[in-house]
Amino acid sequence: MTARRRLFDALFLDRDGTLIVERGYLSDPSGVRLSPGAAAGLKRFTDAGTLLFVVTNQSGIARGRLTWDDVNAVNAEVERRLRVRGVPLAGFLVCPHYPGGTVAAYTRRCRCRKPGTALHRRAIRAFGLRPERCAVVGDKWDDVGAAVALGAAAVHLLTGHGRSHRRAVEEKAPGTILARTLAEGLARLEALPQSVKAGHPSP
Numbered sequence: 529m530t531a532r533r534r535l536f537d538a539l540f541l542d543r544d545g546t547l548i549v550e551r552g553y554l555s556d557p558s559g560v561r562l563s564p565g566a567a568a569g570l571k572r573f574t575d576a577g578t579l580l581f582v583v584t585n586q587s588g589i590a591r592g593r594l595t596w597d598d599v600n601a602v603n604a605e606v607e608r609r610l611r612v613r614g615v616p617l618a619g620f621l622v623c624p625h626y627p628g629g630t631v632a633a634y635t636r637r638c639r640c641r642k643p644g645t646a647l648h649r650r651a652i653r654a655f656g657l658r659p660e661r662c663a664v665v666g667d668k669w670d671d672v673g674a675a676v677a678l679g680a681a682a683v684h685l686l687t688g689h690g691r692s693h694r695r696a697v698e699e700k701a702p703g704t705i706l707a708r709t710l711a712e713g714l715a716r717l718e719a720l721p722q723s724v725k726a727g728h729p730s731p
């Protein structure tokens with residue numbers, strides 16, 4: 529098998545409604561359902577040398593709806609499901625904060641809740657990534673907004689909360705790739721010509 533050219537240094541994947549089916553404050557690992565085609569689609573990026581990170585807002589921690597143990601258990605199950613399909617994840621980046629929370633330790637504004645980019649930037653620094661050679665995939669404006677701030681490519685999926693965020697994405701970030709499913713979004717990213725960076729085709 530020939531080596532694939534690496535189009536992206538890393539993908540920053542949202543978890544709920546993107547990588548797995550949206551369940552709303554999921555605390556039980558048995559509720560994890562990978563999005564259709566997730567493993568096969570991501571394996572092509574793994575094989576090309578692209579690192580895969582999960583970046584997830586888990587305001588349920590600040591709201592008292594989830595504990596860190598809940599979130600970590602679900603993340604471990606997501607990691608396991610992908611690992612057995614030959615797709616290792618480079619890391620989970622979790623924001624537990626929310627300004628309107630009820631748990632004092634996590635009830636605050638922060639720089640890591642998407643569309644904040646503190647978590648992405650931590651990975652970019654630690655792994656020596658080039659932001660313009662990264663892509664963000666998600667189902668909310670928050671994901672695309674982070675991509676815009678980073679100068680990364682963006683894919684907005686119409687899964688999860690994607691339909692209700694579509695207008696905001698189209699108005700604020702018209703260069704965003706829209707896709708009906710994760711599988712389609714990953715295929716669209718792979719099909720980008722080398723000259724396309726951050727959704728802005730060169731002349």
Ligand SMILES: [Mg+2]
Pocket residue numbers: 542543544545546666667668688689
């Ligand atoms: Mg989501």
Ligand SMILES: [Zn+2]
Pocket residue numbers: 623624625638639640641
């Ligand atoms: Zn945060």
